[in-house]
Amino acid sequence: MKRLVILGGGESGVGTALLGKKKGFEVFVSDKGNIKGKYKEVLIHNEIEWEEGQHTESKILNADLVMKSPGIPDKVALVKQIREQGILVVSEIEFAAQFTKATIVGITGSNGKTTTATLTHHILSQQLEVGLAGNIGDSFAKQILEKDYTNYVLEISSFQLDDIVDFKPHIAVITNITPDHLDRYDYKFENYIASKFRIAKNQTKADFLIYDADDPVIDNWLQMHPVQSTLLPFSLTKPIENGAYLDNNKIKITIDNNQIIMPTTNLALEGKHNIKNAMAASTVAHLLKIRKQTIRESLENFQGVEHRLEHVLKINKVQYINDSKATNVNATYYALESMETPTVWIVGGQDKGNNYEELFSFVNEKVKAIICLGVDNEKLLNTFGNMVDIIVETQFMSEAVKIAYKIAEAGDTVLLSPACASFDLFENYEDRGRQFKEAVRNL
Structure with missing residues (x-):
């Protein structure tokens, strides 16, 4: 034994x-x-x-x-x-995968993987029997044991990929790659990139890799480290022969000369990054022969993911948004990019070697006050202290929300988008997001 x-x-x-x-x-x-x-x-x-x-x-x-x-x-x-x-x-996915014959869709990336995995599952489940596992929900191993689905969508982190040997998804998705978790990769970005690309390491020509062709990190890596997989890129900026691209607010997806076209006007999720998530999910669905009508309807009625730009409440004409899942700078970049009103930004937590520079233009343009919520806020105070009129620090969510309530005026937005891990003050990002929602409801 x-x-x-x-x-x-x-x-x-x-x-x-x-x-x-x-x-x-x-x-x-x-x-x-x-x-x-x-x-x-x-x-x-x-x-x-x-x-x-x-x-x-x-x-x-x-x-x-x-x-x-x-x-x-x-x-x-x-x-x-x-x-x-x-x-x-x-890792668990390596151990469990040997006990199923299911078709596996593996989704990784620094940001957008939960939304893309949840959206992909939402579309596929309209027509197929499909489980959602990995970094999300019930464990992959437990699902194989209790109800071995014929298809799985797995959200996979770089840490899970580090310990695979033979694991091979039939369809792999890399949403994007930006510096994250560098504390686990000897502060070498290339180690982290290599880790993400392990998702394709066992793939053959009969398998598919769907990825963001607008991401220079992915593009450069593929040029230097070609993979065996059949490539299906997606892009917002350039026409794609095999894959997906945006053309006059329509998503065009072509696989083996079979094209489907979908309008983006009624997408349930807002923002450029969500068009990309929709492209990735739709490409998977198109590969697995889901009807075009089903894909379109699913994109239009998808509810989104908790703690990801989640609209909580409007109080005195101030919108409160929970983006607790933004545990790195790039995720917060998407959040600030999508803000259209003056913003009171709650930020901070366990810093993973963050470089906040890419946020400067948004902070200068949109952020009226910053509330630092962490055990150690020194880096945030030093980085943003001169950019905004009001910057305060606290170690309690209830206090952070009360301060935000005092500062915000009608028409403003209060955004929790921490850009950091949550483990200094909270159990996890879900705990942080729930405490935020609770505090807002208690105002």
Whole structure:
């Protein structure tokens, strides 16, 4: 019996434990922190051995295979030890994918991957049986165990891609690549880019790579590191022979001389970046033979993603917007770009080596006040202090919202778009977004 050791008792860890047990592995789950109650119950109920608050080396280093949670960096001593012993370390998607024959759509990128994955799933589910997993919802492993769909849309992070071996999506999507998580990649942008491109590493000519042709990072990388996949680029600026492009406010998608055309006038989501997300999702749908009418209707009735430019409430003619999912500068760039009124901007958190320069023109033009919400706000104060009349700092969401309420005038927008990770003050970006919404409702 092969021994499967799982590091991290969260959603992906527990899902992998259940699937591993079903497939005949001897399973052990080890979490250095505390395992949430709901996950503990599942482990106990399924008689899976686990520990929390520590990693017992003797119970880990005898593994045949280790699945590590994407949150655990490679630099950790224990992970180095495991690798030195020649034990294979994989991510949940690598482990789980071998147990399904489903068609897999894998979506990665620095921004837009959740929206694109959710939108793609929304379109496909009108006609196909399809699961949504990866970085989102129930774990991929658990879905394969409980209801093995014939198709999956997976939102995949670079951390999950770092630990793949044979994983191969039939259709891969790279939405864009901008500097993010550089603390995990020795502060080398090229390491992070290489990590994203692992999504195509096992693809063949029979598989597809859909990507943003307007992104110089992706374009340059592909020229220097060609992939085997059939390429289907999308662009807002230039005609594309095979792929998608924007022509007079219409999306034109061509695959093997088969073209579909869709107006963008009634897209449910606003902003240039969402036209790109729509192009990527529609290209996937077109490849999987979804009817044009279905694609169009789905694009028009899609509700969007929680914590992503989510309109919360209008109070005294001030619009409050929750963009807590903006955990890097580029995501906040899209948010500020789409603001059309004077903006009170709530920003800050755990900085991942951010360079705020690309935001300067928007801040000068649109932002009337900045509220820094983080444990350490020094970098923000130094960067933006001279650009706005009002800059304040706080460590409480309720206070941040009250200050915003005092500053904002009729016709303004209050935007939570932190450009940083949330772990300094919150459990995760969802917790941060919910606290924001709660505070706004309590005004």
